[in-house]
Amino acid sequence: MFSATKSLSQLQKNRYIFQSLKQQQSNITSYNSFSSNNQKKNINNNSNTNNNSNHNNYNNHKSIFNYNQLFSSTSSSTSLIKDSKLNSLIHRVNYSKSSKPPKDEKEINENEEDKEKQFNDDDTIDSLSKEISLIDKSSNKKRDWPLNDEVLVFSIQSIPFSGAKGSLLLNQRFIDNMIPNIAGRTFIGLFLQKDGNKRDDPNSIDEIPRVGVLAHVSMTPVGHHYFEALKRIRIKRFITNTPPFCVEIEPYEPIETEDPKDPKIVATVEKITNLLERFDKQYPDAYRHNSLFFKQQREMDNPEIFISAATILYGLNYPAYCQEILETPSIVDRLEKIYQLLLQEEKLLKVQQEISVSIEEKKSNEQKKLLLNEQLKKIKSELGVELDEKEKTIQKFRDKLSKLNVPEAQKKVIEDEITKISTIEPSSVEFNMSRNYLEWLTSLPWGIFSQEFFDLTHSKQVLDCDHYGLNEIKQRILEFISVGHLKGTVQGKILCFIGPPGTGKTTIAKSIAKCLKREFYRFSVGGVNDEGEIKGHRRTYVGSMPGKLLQALKMTQTSNPVILIDEIDKMGKKYHSGDPSSALLEVLDSDLNSTFVDHFLDVPYDLSRVLFICTANSNNIPPALFDRMEIIPLAGYVEEEQYEIVKSFIIPKTLIESGLKVDQISISDSVIQSLVRFYTREVGIRELERMVEKIMRKTALMLVSGEAERVVVDQDNVHSFLGIPQYTSGRYYEHTPVGVVNGLAYTPKGGHSFYIETIAEEGKPVSGTPPRLRTTGKLGEVMLESSSIAYTFAKNFLYFIDPNNNFFETHNLHMHFPEGAIPKEGPSAGIAIVTSLLSLALNEPALNNLGMTGEVTITGKVLPIGGVKEKTIGAKRSSLKTIIFPATNRVHFEELASYVKEGIDVQYASDYKDVFVLAFPNKKDLLENAIQGLKENNNKQQQQQIQN
């Protein structure tokens, strides 16, 4: 029955109702049954003496209209024309003296007063009563009762109790059909609309209860209608059964008149009054105005009006329950019901108050915080102590930008971004992204360059100081710098060092940066398979950042550093996330890199003044990149070079790095030689460097632990530092046996010699099947083909020099290339394979300490190979004394530095016969005889041809 959701706004509305009612009471004297005569007087005085009160009066009408909304329905007029004579009669009663509409507010008030007089004018009434008496069937001439006990039904959303007043919205047709009683007073029956949501007239008699309230209706000349609820009534019968309903009524007085002084009534009124006083104290905001007024009302000794006042002023807007109260016969019971209702209301108010208090507290806490924060900011800025974090950030970027020499277009982008960030909430993700972007944009060295420096003497000093040997490379670098000196720039050149690991590629690049007095930055693209590493990731990705190039510039803080791109031959490929080699191409291409656009930065950056140096271990470089670079090969070091480098560079360097002093350690030369020969097998320096570091670490331990004050590392104790040597010798045949030959290979790790071993398999080939050559040792396709060619050629060659030798027809052969786990590929082992086969067939070992390399054709021609320097170094490291190179490689060998060429005998072969003579000096007569025989044969044939 009780709504648990009575809102605060409703309470406020009630307050408003109270004001309306109060105004009504004080200003509209003629409709006020609550107010005393004294009050009436006071109000009249006010209206007469004060213009403002007139104005108030007018406003009050408007207020009353609002108040009426609670009590009125939108009932339209009903056409209940009984008699045209009667209509004209009503008009005469209502408007007998006001034929003209009022002009202003003053006139309205005057007219109202006139009206008052007219309503009370008994003469006028008397003259009309004669006419009315003609239609008054029941001759009921009571002043406060409708003519013929008949009223029009006016449905209402909330039932008013006796004494309640309000305005109504009645249209002209409804008014025309209302019949005044003999005293000229007009009545309607107010009945609750059962369906609270329905606003129209009732369509059926079932929509209204049978008990309602009789109300007197009056009207002002300006067309406002007011009602005053008089007493409870009950519908006796429906005169019309279709809307609008005209009903015959009777007073609803189930109990004989009750005495208001009855102690029960007085006690209940008192009880309610006390409760309401509690309301006023505990919920002053909700009922402040209402209670003031109620105090005036409760003095009255009419319990009906008391109920009405309590219901209105305390907002007891429960239509169904109020209807129940209305129908309750006894006044005591009605008062008790009001009391119960108020108790329920109190519970609701309590909950509401608790909620509103907690909301208020929360609100005030937040407001307090906000206020304090604002004040703090203000104070800080006044004192210049600290700026707002966001302001500080923006200021920082502006300061940075003002110091940078950013091109106009890029500057605009930065400025726009600063404007953007100033509109973003600092706690948002977008703010952080924008800040990160600005951080990068303003951290790059826009327009900052190291001064160009091309000094040959300085460069030479630097190069000699950093590296032993490498004269060719140094020469190339000096040439490069000289061109830079003449041109004033080294722009557009990309150097690429290709060579085995540890041969000094990286350190040379560093030295070049030193020569040019530029900043140096190194990054590796080995294994990189995403172009984002080079060109950055788009800012939309979380954690995105620019690529390595821009990172390099930020790090070096110059726009023309030397950038070393390491391991370019090991760069991966991943097409779905962009090919890194294409991205690198864009970076290295001098036509494109002046407007390089990193995905993150999204604005062009000029990379054209950067000197790019690349390194690789092999030529396996994307062709497009290879084309754009100036290739500088590094072959690796021979033992002598390694010895010198370890002695003069690595030992002093590691000494310093280990914190040792020169007089605390001595490493003998024989130890260095052992390191080079027996502890490492590489063409570079890296492994050697690791060995030296190991010696230094152990020495440091001995010194620190007090085991020794000075450490001497010599041939006798070197194993206690490095363990037993890993390599005894590169060779495992002191004398190469029959069927075994030294080949020479060239890999990314450098050049080295290797054995080719061939043996005859036990047992004869199965008759009817040709003898075969089986090969093992992880040979690639080209090498397999090369073996096959060599086999065919060897068979033919043997037949040529020794036709009686049927070794190849009678034996299945097995050729093996040791270090079988290492893949081998290439045609350059051709002459070595032939030699191995012939050695076996002739049962003659090849010349000892002989190494050979060269491709052989099916007719025995020897074709050129690559890696002459590496292979020479490899041969020397394996202590070979003689090497056979293809004749066309003579030029390559001649180019080699003398220290590389030193100590080795190089022979050249253009045909296999040249190789055979060198490899099998003891069998050379076989070949000579064969050649002689061939010559004689040829001569014979020629003579015969002549004779014929």
Ligand SMILES: Nc1ncnc2c1ncn2[C@@H]1O[C@H](COP(=O)(O)OP(=O)(O)OP(=O)(O)O)[C@@H](O)[C@H]1O
């Ligand atoms: N000619 C040399 N003189 C002095 N030290 C050298 C020489 N060559 C190499 N080194 C030293 O060898 C070590 C390895 O050199 P570096 O790192 O430059 O090799 P790298 O060719 O770049 O190898 P990787 O291909 O593995 O990158 C360095 O300490 C370097 O100083």
